[in-house]
Amino acid sequence: MIAPSSSAADLIAHLQTLRSQENIAGMGRFGIVTDTALGIPTPQMRRIARLAKRHHARATELWQSGIREARILALYTTEPKLLTVGEARSWAAGFNSWEIVDAAADLFVKARLEQELVPAFAVDEREFVRRTAFAMIASAAVHLKQEPDETILAWLPLIEFHAKDPRNFVKKAVNWALRNIGKRNLACHEQALALARRLAEESDRTARWIGKDAVRELETAEVLERIAARTKM
Structure with a gap:
């Protein structure tokens, strides 16, 4: 039985009982790294996290196990207010999959x-660490609703600068x-949209793809x- 009192070892043992070789094979087709995967789907992981509740020290132990699902559970159950920059950097050093990055x-x-992390991660040459910077911008643009627009818009030059990274x-x-x-x-x-249009005219293939795809959606x-409706509110 999963409960807030469950230890990291208890949770890992439970996760092991849910292993699915069929799901592991399916995950590989979506670009998910499956070396340590147990094949537990995200909705089920979220249910387990709701039962386990947040526990920062336990989340650290889960992360250190290296198991895909344990690491996802660590991300779901750590306490954001207790997470330090040093811990975030340490975890990012082990990123090897887009799904882990996006949850993190x-x-x-x-x-x-x-x-602190967006500019630091953006200049990092490691593919998944750099992805983290831009996944954070994507998340912040949606979730930090009370943040001034100027804070969000300040990241546009960073987007333009790294738009030629072809990875x-x-x-x-x-x-x-x-x-x-x-x-x-x-x-x-x-x-x-103005930036997207500029990128769409770039000679660089990657920047041009980024720009054209963004223009396509934003128009x-x-x-x-949806934007007009928000403006009227």
Whole structure:
């Protein structure tokens, strides 16, 4: 039985009972690193996290196990207010999968570490660490609703600078960050769309793809209607 009092060892033992070789094979087809995976789907992981509740020290133990699902559970159950920059950097050093990065990015934003980590991770040459920077921007644009637009828009030059990184997991995150900024509200939409249009005219293939894809979404009727509705609120 999973409970808030469950230890890291208890949780790992429970996760091991849920191992699915069929699911592991399926995950590989989505670019998920499965070397240490047990094949437990995300909805089930979220249910386990809700039962286990948050526990920072236990989350650290779960992360240190190296098991995919234990690490995901660590991200779901750590306490954002207790997470330090040093811990975030240490965890990021072990990132090897887009799904871990994207879950961690949400956590790091909840912990309000984005101002220190985004610029630091963006200049890091490791693919998944750099992806984390832009996944954090994408998350912040959506979740930090009370943050001034200027704070979010200040990341546009960083997006433009790294838009020529051709690595798959970086370019997709840069694109994601640009699109999410553009969907935040009217002011952000105007500036993000302007950048997207500039990138769409770049000679660099990666920057051009990022720009054209962002323009395509930011000019859809659905996005424009949603932004207009927010402006009226």
